[in-house]
Amino acid sequence: MRMLTGKFTRIVLLLLFLGGLYFLATHKHRQREETRQAPVVLTPGCADKLGRYGLASADYYQSPYLLQRTRTSMKVRGYSDEDVRAIQRGCNIVDDTQGTLAKDKGLERWNTTRFIRGSHASCDHCHQGIGDKQDAAGNRLKGSLSLGASWAMADMYDRFTGLLLPYELRQMQCYINSSNGYKPNIADDVIRDVTAYSRFLSAALGLKIGNHYEEQGIDEIAASATPKQGDDYVRGAALYRHKCQGCHGPQAFGTEANGRVVAPALAGPNAWNMQSRNYFHYVSTILPGFICRNMPLGEENTLSNQECRDIAYYISNLPRPAGDRQGPLMALQQQMLMAVMPPLMRLTGSGRSIEAPAPER
Amino acid sequence: MKSPASAAKYKALLGQRWPNLSGHLVVGLTLALVTLPQAVAFSVTLAGVPPHFGIYAAIWGVLFCTMLNPSRIFHGGPNTAMSAAIGVTLLPIAPPFGAEYMGYALTLGLMAGLIQLLIYLIRPLSRMLDLISEPVINGMICGIGLFLIFKSLTTFGGLPFNTEVEWPLWIAWQSFLAVLEIGNIHAIEIGSITLITCVIARQFEPLRNWAILFGIAAGTLYSEYLSATRGLQNTLVEQIGNLSSIGPVYPSLPLFSPETMPDVVAIVPGAITLALLGLFQTVAAMRRMNRKVGGYSDSRQAIFSDAVCNCLLPFLSSLPTCASFNRMWLVHQLGVHSRVAIASSALWLLLLVLFLAKLIAIIPMPAMAAVIMLLGANMINWEDIKPHFKDRREAVVFMGSFLSVLFLDLFGAVIVGSVLAVAYSKWEQAHPNISVTGNVLSVRGSIYYGSLPVIESMYHGVIEREGSAVIDFSQCYYIDQEGIRWLAAAKAGQKASLADRRRIESRRELERREAADRKRASGRRRKRDRRQRSEF
Numbered sequence: 001m002r003m004l005t006g007k008f009t010r011i012v013l014l015l016l017f018l019g020g021l022y023f024l025a026t027h028k029h030r031q032r033e034e035t036r037q038a039p040v041v042l043t044p045g046c047a048d049k050l051g052r053y054g055l056a057s058a059d060y061y062q063s064p065y066l067l068q069r070t071r072t073s074m075k076v077r078g079y080s081d082e083d084v085r086a087i088q089r090g091c092n093i094v095d096d097t098q099g100t101l102a103k104d105k106g107l108e109r110w111n112t113t114r115f116i117r118g119s120h121a122s123c124d125h126c127h128q129g130i131g132d133k134q135d136a137a138g139n140r141l142k143g144s145l146s147l148g149a150s151w152a153m154a155d156m157y158d159r160f161t162g163l164l165l166p167y168e169l170r171q172m173q174c175y176i177n178s179s180n181g182y183k184p185n186i187a188d189d190v191i192r193d194v195t196a197y198s199r200f201l202s203a204a205l206g207l208k209i210g211n212h213y214e215e216q217g218i219d220e221i222a223a224s225a226t227p228k229q230g231d232d233y234v235r236g237a238a239l240y241r242h243k244c245q246g247c248h249g250p251q252a253f254g255t256e257a258n259g260r261v262v263a264p265a266l267a268g269p270n271a272w273n274m275q276s277r278n279y280f281h282y283v284s285t286i287l288p289g290f291i292c293r294n295m296p297l298g299e300e301n302t303l304s305n306q307e308c309r310d311i312a313y314y315i316s317n318l319p320r321p322a323g324d325r326q327g328p329l330m331a332l333q334q335q336m337l338m339a340v341m342p343p344l345m346r347l348t349g350s351g352r353s354i355e356a357p358a359p360e361r
Numbered sequence: 362m363k364s365p366a367s368a369a370k371y372k373a374l375l376g377q378r379w380p381n382l383s384g385h386l387v388v389g390l391t392l393a394l395v396t397l398p399q400a401v402a403f404s405v406t407l408a409g410v411p412p413h414f415g416i417y418a419a420i421w422g423v424l425f426c427t428m429l430n431p432s433r434i435f436h437g438g439p440n441t442a443m444s445a446a447i448g449v450t451l452l453p454i455a456p457p458f459g460a461e462y463m464g465y466a467l468t469l470g471l472m473a474g475l476i477q478l479l480i481y482l483i484r485p486l487s488r489m490l491d492l493i494s495e496p497v498i499n500g501m502i503c504g505i506g507l508f509l510i511f512k513s514l515t516t517f518g519g520l521p522f523n524t525e526v527e528w529p530l531w532i533a534w535q536s537f538l539a540v541l542e543i544g545n546i547h548a549i550e551i552g553s554i555t556l557i558t559c560v561i562a563r564q565f566e567p568l569r570n571w572a573i574l575f576g577i578a579a580g581t582l583y584s585e586y587l588s589a590t591r592g593l594q595n596t597l598v599e600q601i602g603n604l605s606s607i608g609p610v611y612p613s614l615p616l617f618s619p620e621t622m623p624d625v626v627a628i629v630p631g632a633i634t635l636a637l638l639g640l641f642q643t644v645a646a647m648r649r650m651n652r653k654v655g656g657y658s659d660s661r662q663a664i665f666s667d668a669v670c671n672c673l674l675p676f677l678s679s680l681p682t683c684a685s686f687n688r689m690w691l692v693h694q695l696g697v698h699s700r701v702a703i704a705s706s707a708l709w710l711l712l713l714v715l716f717l718a719k720l721i722a723i724i725p726m727p728a729m730a731a732v733i734m735l736l737g738a739n740m741i742n743w744e745d746i747k748p749h750f751k752d753r754r755e756a757v758v759f760m761g762s763f764l765s766v767l768f769l770d771l772f773g774a775v776i777v778g779s780v781l782a783v784a785y786s787k788w789e790q791a792h793p794n795i796s797v798t799g800n801v802l803s804v805r806g807s808i809y810y811g812s813l814p815v816i817e818s819m820y821h822g823v824i825e826r827e828g829s830a831v832i833d834f835s836q837c838y839y840i841d842q843e844g845i846r847w848l849a850a851a852k853a854g855q856k857a858s859l860a861d862r863r864r865i866e867s868r869r870e871l872e873r874r875e876a877a878d879r880k881r882a883s884g885r886r887r888k889r890d891r892r893q894r895s896e897f
Contacts, residue, residue: 007564014560018553021541025549028542114538163456182531185539186521328768 032189035107036085043101045130046091053204055088057081066206069138076203083196090197093190094147095130097122100260110190114182117321118270120254121179123194125264128294132201133215140205141300143219143293147194148201150216152209160277168195180273180321219293220285226306231284236314239307243296251342252318267318269338274330275323280316287312388697389705391570392436395691396423397710398577399736400439401601401721402729404680406516407444407509409457410466412721413607414680415439416714422670422682423707429666432658433698434650436689436706437670437682441736442505442638444680445512450631454624464616467675468625471615472632474671474681477640481664490644491660494785496749496759497778498645502686504766504774506740509733514540516730519548519598530767547587547596548727555580555731570691573732580728599726604718609711613678636671639683643667646684653693687739758785787811793837795819800827801860805836808844817847824856833860 042050054064058078066073079087089110092102097112098119099105105113113119124130131147134140140149155166158173165173168191175181184190207213223231240252247263249255254265265271277283278290288308294300303311319337322330396419404415418439426437447466448457455462480486511533515521518540540549559576562568568575587596617625644660651657663684671681692703714721749759758781765777792815793806800823804816823830832851834840840848851857 011557011561011564014557018557022549022553025541025544026546029546032542111538111542114535182535185515185536185543187543188539189543327773 031107036082036189038085040085040088040092041103041108042088043092043095045095046088049130049132050088050091053200055079055084055200055204057084061203063204063206065138065204070206073206079200086193086196087200089189090193090195090200091130093194094123094127094197097124098261110188110193112184112190115175115184115190116179116181118180118265120261120264120270121181121272122261122264123174126178126290126294131198132205133294140213140215141293142214143217143289144215145217145290145294146201146205146213146215147198148205148207149213151195151198152202152207152211152213153216154210160283167198171195176275176324177277178272179276180271182324218286218289221288221292221305221308222285223309226304226309229306231280231309231313233310233314233317235307236310236312239303239311240314243303244311247296251345252315253342266315267320268342269321269335271320273321273323274334275325279320280312284309284312287316382701385697385699385702386705386709388692388695388699388702390709391695392688392691392703392706393419393709393713394574395570396438396688396706397713397721398573398724398729398732399441399688400710401724402733403439403441403444405601405726406513406729406733407441408447408466408680409451410447410463410680411458412601412604413611414463414466414678415444416604416607416710417611417677417679418674418682420707420711420714421677421679422674423710424704425670425673426666426682427700427704427707429669430658430663431700432647432651432663433656433700434654434689434692435647435663435666436685436692436703437667438685438688439680440639440642440683440685441509441733441740442502442642443635443683445505445508446631446635446638447680448512450628450634454628461616461621464614465621465624465628466680467613467615467678468617468621469628469632469635470671470679470681471675472625472629473635473639474668474673474675476633476636477664477668477671480636480640481661481668487661487664490640490664492782492786493641493645493779494758494782495645496755496785497762497782498641499745499749500759500762501641501766501774501778503741503746504763506737508766509737509740511536513730513733513737516599516726517544517549517552517734519545519727545597547584547591547598548725551580551584551587551598551725552727552731554583555728556735559732559735570695573735576732576735577724577728580731581724584725584728585723601722601724601726601729603722604714605722607714607718609715611678613676615675635681639667639671639681640664642686643684646686646689649686650689650693654698687736754785754788758782790839791815797823800829801831801833803833803836807839807841808834808837808848809839809841810843813844813847820851820857828856830857831860832857835861 052064054062057080060075060078062073062075064073089108093109093112096102097109097116098121099109099113102108105111127133127145127147129144131145132140133144133146140146150170151167153167155164156170157163158165158170163169168186171191171194172183172186175183202209244252244266247255248266249263251268252266252271253268254270255262272278275282278287280287288305288311291311292301292303292305292308295303319334319341321338322334397416400415400419401412402415404410404412404418408414423436423438426435430437447469450469451457451462451465454465480490511530514533514536518536520536520539520543555576558579559572562572562575584596584598584600587598643663647658647660647663667683674681692698695702746759749755761781762774762778765774769777790807790809791811793804793808793812795805795816796803797819802816802820802823806812808816820830820832830851832848834848848859852859
C-alpha cells in the first residue's frame with residue numbers, strides 16, 4: 001500500500017511539475033503574442049530614421065531616400081501592419097539594446113540584455129547611425145558596418161570557421177564576437193525583428209541582394225597596411241589619452257550620465273571579452289579597422305593606420321572578461337584583475353597623468 | 362536439401378546446446394526494442410549525426426562485442442556520454458549532419474579506437490583504469506546525466522539546436538527560458554506526453570522494460586493526431602525522417618586528407634576523452650555488474666573488445682561503442698545472462714530497421730528528447746550516491762568529479778576525476794594508523810615518502826618525551842626505498858630501535874609462501890605469453 005502511495009505521489013508530482021511548466025510556457029507565449037500585436041513606441045532616433053525612409057503599412061513601398069538622390073525609385077512590394085511593427089521593434093533594438101528608453105525592456109526589447117553581460121553594449125555602438133551611418137550629405141560611409149548592406153550580402157562564409165552563415169546566424173555571432181555575450185536562439189523574435197529592420201534598410205537604400213557594398217562590414221587594417229613600425233603600447237596609451245579618454249574615461253571603463261551610457265566601455269566588466277573578434281590579440285585587424293573608419297566621432301578617417309593599430313593594441317591590454325571557452329580559471333583571473341587594477345592604478349598614481357583633461361576634440 | 366531426420370537431429374542438437382533458445386530470443390527482442398530509440402536519439406540529438414550511425418552501432422557494435430567479450434551480461438552499442446562527447450568535440454569544427462561533420466565523427470571514432478588499443482597494449486595504462494574509484498565514476502555519471510537533460514531541452518521545446526557548447530549550466534538556463542518563451546507548444550506537448558507515459562509505465566513492474574517504447578508510441582500517436590488535424594506544415598514538429606535507405610551494411614571511410622589535418626589535430630583531445638570515457642564506463646559497468654551477478658571477468662578483455670570494435674566501426678558508418686549501464690541492468694533484470702540473447706538483439710534490430718523503417722521515420726524528435734531526459738535522470742540514482750555522503754573525503758571526490766563535468770568540459774572532468782582518484786588513494790596511504798604506547802611507535806599502513814612526515818613528527822615527539830623510541834613496523838604492508846633509508850638512519854642514530862613482532866616461524870612461513878607465489882605467477886605469465894603468441 002505504501003509503495004502504491006509512493007508511486008502515485010511520484011506520478012502526481014510529475015504531472016504537477018509538467019503542468020506548471022506548460023502553463024508558464026503558454027502564459028509567456030501569450031504575453032509575447034500580445035507584444036507582437038501591440039503598437040510600438042519608437043525611440044527618437046528610430047522615429048526620425050523610419051520617418052525619413054517613409055515606413056508605413058501599404059501595398060507597395062517607394063524609397064524617399066532613393067527618390068531624393070537619384071530622382072527615380074522603383075516601387076517594391078509593401079509592408080503589412082505586422083511587418084511594420086517588426087521593423088520598428090528591430091530599429092528600437094539596434095538603437096537602444098539595453099532598453100533604457102523602454103517601459104518594459106523585457107518585452108519591448110525581447111530580453112536582449114539577457115544575451116549580453118554588462119550594462120553597456122548596444123548594437124548601435126558598432127553599427128552606428130542605427131545601422132545606417134551617413135555623412136551630412138547622406139553618403140554611406142566605407143567600413144561603417146551598415147546593417148542594410150550586411151543583409152544584402154545574404155549568405156557569406158565565416159573567415160575563421162569556414163561555415164556558410166546566413167544573416168540570422170551572423171547576427172547571432174555578433175553577441176559572442178563583438179560583446180561579452182551569449183547567442184540567442186535563432187528562432188528568437190530578437191533575431192527576426194533585427195533581420196526585418198535590416199531588410200527594410202536595404203530596400204530603403206536601394207541595395208541589391210548578393211552585392212558587396214563598401215559600407216558593409218569592417219575595413220580591416222592588417223599590419224601590412226602600416227609602415228611596419230610594430231604595434232606599440234606606449235604610443236597607443238598616449239594616443240588614447242589625446243583621442244579617446246575624453247569620452248571613454250581614463251581606464252576605458254566607459255562613461256555614463258543619468259543611468260544612460262554616454263560612451264561604451266572598451267575595457268572592464270562591461271566591455272567585450274578576450275575571445276571576441278574585437279580583441280586585438282585574437283584578431284588584430286578588426287578593431288583598428290573600426291577605429292580608423294568610425295572613431296573619434298565627427299573626426300572619422302583622421303587617424304593613420306598605425307595609430308589605429310596602436311590604440312587597439314593598448315585597449316586590448318587593459319583588463320576585460322575572459323572568453324567562455326577559456327575556462328573558469330581564466331575567468332577568475334580576469335575578474336580579479338578588473339577588480340584590483342583600477343584602485344591599484346589610482347593608489348600608485350599610474351592613472352594620474354591619464355586623468356589629465358583630454359584636449360578638446 | 363536436408364532430410365526431415367537430419368533437421369530433427371539438428372533441432373535436438375540445438376535444444377541440447379541452448380535449451381531455452383526461444384526465451385533468449387524474446388529477451389533479444391526486448392533489448393532490440395529498448396535499444397532502437399536510444400540509438401536514434403543518441404545519434405540525432407547528442408552526436409549530431411544521422412540515425413543510421415546509432416543503429417549500426419547497436420547492430421554491429423553489439424555483435425562484435427558479443428563475439429570478442431566472453432562476459433554473458435555485457436551489452437555494447439551506442440552510449441549517451443560518448444555520443445554527447447562527439448557532439449561537444451565536433452560542434453566547433455563543422456556544422457552537424459553535414460558530410461564533413463560525419464567524416465570527422467568517423468575519424469574521431471577511429472582515433473578513439475586506436476587510443477584504446479594503445480591503452481590495451483600498454484598494460485600499466487589499462488591497469489590505471491582500475492584505479493578510478495567509485496565516487497569518481499558515480500560523480501561523472503551523475504554529471505553526464507544532468508548534462509543530457511540540459512542538452513535535450515531545446516529539442517524538447519522544438520527549437521533549433523543551439524551551437525553553443527561552453528558553460529553548460531548557463532546555457533541550460535538560457536535554453537530553459539527560450540523553451541518557455543519561444544518554444545513550439547506542440548513539441549512541448551509531445552515531449553510531455555512521452556515523459557508522462559514513460560514514468561507511468563515504469564511504475565508497473567511488468568511494463569517497466571517497455572516504458573520507453575510506450576512513451577515513444579504515445580508521443581508519436583499524439584504527433585500523428587496533430588499532423589492529421591492541423592497539418593505538419595503548421596505544427597512544425599521535427600521527425601526522425603526517412604530510414605528506408607538503410608541496408609545491412611553501409612561502408613564508410615573516416616576523413617583524413619591534407620586539408621582536414623588541422624581539424625583532425627584539433628580533435629585529438631576529444632578522441633582521448635572519447636577513448637577514456639568509453640573505457641571508464643566499460644570497466645566500471647563490468648565491475649559493478651560482475652559484483653551484482655557474483656561473477657568475474659577480466660576487464661582487459663572488455664578493453665580489448667571495445668578497442669577492436671571501435672577500430673572497425675568507423676568503416677561501417679557507426680558510432681563508437683562501449684558498455685551501456687542501463688541495457689546491462691536490463692539484461693540482469695530479465696534474468697537471462699546469455700551471449701546468444703545479446704547477439705540476437707542485434708539481429709532483431711536489423712530486421713526491425715529493414716522492415717519497419719517507415720514507422721520509425723515518423724517518430725517526433727521531442728519524444729526522443731524526452732527519452733534522453735529520462736535516461737539522464739535515471740543516471741542520477743540516489744541509491745548509488747547516498748553511500749558517498751557518509752564519508753567526507755568520498756563526498757568531496759564525488760562532488761569534485763560531478764561539478765567538473767558541469768563547469769569544465771568532459772576532458773577536464775576526466776583529468777579532474779583521475780587526479781582526485783589518485784590523490785584520494787595517496788591521501789589514504791599518507792595517513793597510516795600510528796599508535797604510541799610508552800616509547801613504542803606502532804605503524805599500521807605504509808611507510809613511504811608521503812607518510813614519512815606524519816611518522817617523523819610522531820617519532821620526534823616520542824624521542825623528546827622518552828629519550829628513545831622503538832619503531833614497530835610488523836603491521837606495515839609497504840615500505841618504499843625512502844622509508845627504508847629513513848628507518849636505517851633512525852636506527853643508526855642510536856636513539857631508535859626497530860621491532861618486527863611477527864614470530865620467526867610465521868615470518869619464514871610468509872617468506873616461503875611469497876616465494877611460491879612469485880614462482881607460480883611467473884609460470885602463469887610464461888604460459889599466457891605462449892598462448893598469446895600462438896593466438897596471433
